[in-house]
Amino acid sequence: MSTPEPALRARILSTATSLFIQHGYHGLAMRQIAEALHVSKPALYYHFKDKEELFLAILTMYLDEMEKAIDRIMAEPVACREKVRDFMEYVLAQPPDQRAIIHLASQEVRQLSDPVRKSFGQIYQKKFIGKIEDILKAGMQRGEFKPIEPAVATWTLLGIMYPYFYPARAGNGNLSEETIRQIITVYLDGIITSSSKNTVE
Amino acid sequence: MSTPEPALRARILSTATSLFIQHGYHGLAMRQIAEALHVSKPALYYHFKDKEELFLAILTMYLDEMEKAIDRIMAEPVACREKVRDFMEYVLAQPPDQRAIIHLASQEVRQLSDPVRKSFGQIYQKKFIGKIEDILKAGMQRGEFKPIEPAVATWTLLGIMYPYFYPARAGNGNLSEETIRQIITVYLDGIITSSSKNTVE
DNA sequence: CCTACCGATCGGTAGG
DNA sequence: CCTACCGATCGGTAGG
Numbered sequence: 441m442s443t444p445e446p447a448l449r450a451r452i453l454s455t456a457t458s459l460f461i462q463h464g465y466h467g468l469a470m471r472q473i474a475e476a477l478h479v480s481k482p483a484l485y486y487h488f489k490d491k492e493e494l495f496l497a498i499l500t501m502y503l504d505e506m507e508k509a510i511d512r513i514m515a516e517p518v519a520c521r522e523k524v525r526d527f528m529e530y531v532l533a534q535p536p537d538q539r540a541i542i543h544l545a546s547q548e549v550r551q552l553s554d555p556v557r558k559s560f561g562q563i564y565q566k567k568f569i570g571k572i573e574d575i576l577k578a579g580m581q582r583g584e585f586k587p588i589e590p591a592v593a594t595w596t597l598l599g600i601m602y603p604y605f606y607p608a609r610a611g612n613g614n615l616s617e618e619t620i621r622q623i624i625t626v627y628l629d630g631i632i633t634s635s636s637k638n639t640v641e
Numbered sequence: 642m643s644t645p646e647p648a649l650r651a652r653i654l655s656t657a658t659s660l661f662i663q664h665g666y667h668g669l670a671m672r673q674i675a676e677a678l679h680v681s682k683p684a685l686y687y688h689f690k691d692k693e694e695l696f697l698a699i700l701t702m703y704l705d706e707m708e709k710a711i712d713r714i715m716a717e718p719v720a721c722r723e724k725v726r727d728f729m730e731y732v733l734a735q736p737p738d739q740r741a742i743i744h745l746a747s748q749e750v751r752q753l754s755d756p757v758r759k760s761f762g763q764i765y766q767k768k769f770i771g772k773i774e775d776i777l778k779a780g781m782q783r784g785e786f787k788p789i790e791p792a793v794a795t796w797t798l799l800g801i802m803y804p805y806f807y808p809a810r811a812g813n814g815n816l817s818e819e820t821i822r823q824i825i826t827v828y829l830d831g832i833i834t835s836s837s838k839n840t841v842e
Numbered sequence: 843c844c845t846a847c848c849g850a851t852c853g854g855t856a857g858g
Numbered sequence: 859c860c861t862a863c864c865g866a867t868c869g870g871t872a873g874g
Binding site for chain 1: 663664665666667668722725748751752777780784785786787789790793794796797798799800801802803804805819820823824826827828829830831832833834836
C-alpha cells in the first residue's frame with residue numbers, strides 16, 4: 441500500500457493552478473486541492489513543503505515559459521513595434537488559464553511572506569517586466585515609439601492586457617483574432633481616429 | 642461609561658479601507674481592524690452586520706462618488722475625446738488610497754458570497770463600466786474613436802490605468818501631471834510615433 | 843429597560 | 859502518501 445505516484449506532483453500543480461485562479465491565495469484551502477484530486481492533505485505536503493511553496497512553484501514554472509517566449513521574440517530581426525505586437529499576440533492568444541496565471545502572480549504576491557515575496561519580485565522583474573521595458577526603450581531610441589517614461593510605457597502595455605488576464609469574466613474565454621488585433625491597435629495607435637486627430641490642438 | 646460614538650462608523654470605514662487595500666479581503670481579520678482603532682471587535686459588529694457588509698459599504702460609498710464624477714463629466718459640452726481625458730485625469734489624480742479602491746472592487750469581489758457578488762456586479766456595471774462604455778460608443782458614432790468592439794475600448798481604457806490602482810508599487814504614490822499626461826496619450830494616440838506610422842504597412 | 847459597548851468565548855477551520 | 863490529529867486563529871456572538 442501507499443504506492444508513490446510520481447505523476448501526482450504534476451497533477452497537483454495543474455489542479456492547484458485552476459483552483460488558485462478561481463479562489464485566490466487565501467480563498468483556497470489545501471483541503472480543497474486534496475479533495476479535488478481525491479488524495480489526502482498530507483499527500484500534498486509530501487510534494488510541497490507548504491502552501492507558499494506550491495503557489496510559488498506554479499508562478500515560477502509559468503515565468504520560465506514566459507521568459508523563453510520573450511527571449512525568442514527579442515531575438516527576432518524585426519522592428520520593435522513588431523516585437524511588441526508579437527509579444528501581445530503571444531500572451532493574448534494563450535488559453536484563459538495560462539493568461540490568468542499572470543493575474544495571479546501580480547495580485548496574490550502580497551499574501552506571501554516577506555522574504556519569498558522579495559525574491560520572487562526580483563525574478564519577476566528580471567525575467568518579465570525588465571525585458572518588456574528593454575524592448576520599449578530600444579523602440580524609443582530608434583524613434584519608433586514616443587519618448588515617454590519607460591516605466592509608463594511598460595505598465596500601460598501590461599495594463600491594457602490586464603482585463604483579459606481575469607478568470608471568467610464575460611468574453612474572457614479564448615480571444616478571437618479580431619479582438620486581439622483591436623487590443624494591440626489601441627496600444628500601438630490609440631483609440632482616436634487619424635482623421636479626428638487633425639481637427640484639434 | 643459606554644458612551645456611544647457616532648463617528649466610529651466613519652472611522653471604521655476609513656481604517657478598514659486602508660487595511661483591506663493592504664491585505665486583501667481574506668488577508669485581513671476583523672480583529673486587525675478592531676486593534677487598529679483601539680476598539681473591541683463587537684464594536685465593529687454593532688455598526689456592520691458582518692465582514693461582507695463592511696467590505697461592501699466601502700465599495701458602495703466609493704462607487705457612488707465615482708458615479709457622480711462620471712455623470713458630471715458626461716454632461717460636459719465637449720468632444721468625447723475630452724470626456725475620456727477628463728475621466729482618466731480624474732481617476733489618476735486621486736490619492737493612491739482612492740485609486741486602490743477600484744483595484745479592491747474588481748479583485749476581491751470573488752471572495753463575496755454569491756448573491757452579494759451578483760448584486761454588486763450589477764451596480765458596478767450600471768454606475769461605472771456601463772457609463773464609460775456609453776462615452777466610448779458615442780465617440781465612435783461621432784467618428785472620434787476607431788470603430789472597435791465597445792467592450793474592448795472600455796476594458797483597454799480601464800486596463801491602461803490598472804497598474805496605477807495598485808497599493809504601494811514603486812512610483813504609485815501621487816502621480817505627476819507628466820505621468821498622467823503620458824498615460825492618457827497612450828490610450829488616445831498610442832505609443833507609436835506619427836512619423837513611424839507612415840513607414841510601414 | 844434603552845443605548846452603545848466590553849471581556850470572554852462560541853463553533854469551525856486554517857495550515858501543518 | 860494514509861488516518862488521525864495539533865496549536866492558532868478565523869468570523870461571529872453569548873451574557874451583562
